[in-house]
Amino acid sequence: MDIVQFFFHNLDHIGFLTLQHLSIVVVAVGLAILTGVPIGIAITQSRAVADKVLYVASMIMTIPSIALFGIMIPILSTVGEGIGYLPAVIAVLLYSQLPIIRNTYTAITNVDPALREAAVGMGMTAWQRLRRVEIPIAVPVIMAGVRTAVVLNIGVTAIAAYIGAGGLGELISRGISQTDPRQLVTGAVAVSVLAIIADYALLWLQKRLTPRGLHVREGT
């Protein structure tokens, strides 16, 4: 009962933290799409380069987020941004690279070779082929990568509260330090619910962005 009461008494504050949380994830994943998709497309040109890039991206994923924040403090302190919003965004940006690059790369390399041959044989340039055929067909898989990145990083962002980036993690960290289960549980549940809602919202967006001709095939 305490928890429910706490939740309704602090609705404004929780709303503010949720927006703060989302702004980190949305900005970072947005930037990650702008970098990851072109990288994913570029590495389709060379298997060897692709293997290296995907390896590096996987390595980044294995770094615990708390360690990553730690590493960034001295580096970003040189520009006076050692803690707070900027390192949180950078961490999320880095963690988003793997799912987005990998899904883009896989989607483009899996486009039916017959389509590529038809496109080249009819006189499309490499750019036209990419824009008219390969990217539209790859969109659902790329979007699945974005979804993974968003859900994953809603969790990572919760930890960014420890470097003063704000967000719903603040409730969790305070709940722990003040041994206050109300804050702790409210924060944890809010992060989970946010992740679930974001996942469904992106699933909806993914379906909207998928070319209609590809839907039909799935349906039949």
Add this chain to the structure above:
Amino acid sequence: MIRLEQLTKVFQTDHGSVTAVDHVSLEVPEGDICVLLGPSGCGKTTTMKMVNRLIAPTSGKIYINDKDTDEYDPVELRRNIGYAIQQIGLFPNMTVEENITIVPDLLGWDKKRCRERARELLNMVAMEPDQFLRRYPSELSGGQQQRIGVVRALAADAPVMLMDEPFGAIDPINREVIQDEFLRMQEQLRKTIMFVSHDIDEAVKMGNGIAIFRGGSLEQYAAPDELLAYPVNDFIADFVGGDRTLKRLRLAHIEDAMSIETRTVGLDDSLDKARDLLESTGVEAVVVLDGQRHPRGYVDRRVAIQGEGTAGENLLPLAFTVKRRDDLRTAVSQMFAHDTRWVAVLDDHGRYAGFVTQASITELLGTGSRRPATA
């Protein structure tokens, strides 16, 4: 016109260099279909793909309408050559209309002209434009997809087309239908077409000329009937099949083997007249015609000698007849089925035109059984 001169392609592989196409020279005349035929790995597809430079030749030249294709930018060249492939390759994210008008769009046609062209092409293959323009490839049957693949290659009205087993991804019954449909279109369009196939029956049906490849070399390039009648070596004879003479029956029309016989009898003529005719011509039977020259039956020797009265009173029914423009296969098949040695031939209006005998067919095919002096 497509002309290949000493065209050669050598691929570098881990196991050394492989000559996929070896000094191939051939010419496809304006408005003809040239079928490149051979077992897999014979170089036919590589040869074709060098024409639109999907594969760069190692040496040799390709001319389209006497212009060296090296002078074109490859993208420009490909937009001016229709291209249809076995896997069809319709883009699943585009509607039928968008698929058909890809090349016109790349060439910068305006929207309205593109749409009109798409409608025109769909009508050509008997697909209702209002029903199909907005559909996606996944909503079409295999046969419909194949048709769209072919008309897409025709969209920009390029004079030259390359077709890589374009009817390969479809069941045999539908394939026949689409082949016939395409041949009817080609009668009007008169495109110059290079057509890759591995099926001798398809080649005989579609080709004005057939080029048979083996191990990268062009073994023989000839009209279908010549190829079937005079294979230049055992490989070709083997490849075209032991039944190559029967295949020729499909290429020949009944009128090629027909004896034009004007000596007939009318319904009211006496049997004596029929008997005189049989004796003077030495034929087996004489056809009895009515006033409009429609055959009503026939009179053979036995009837002519034993019977009494007019031909009309004694005539025997004709079990079947054939038309001048039918292929010989039809006639032979009917003759075997009805156990007859001759058959009456009708013109387009159902009037008697002459007859075909088993002997005349054998004679026609026999002209191909000896090899020409040049071979």
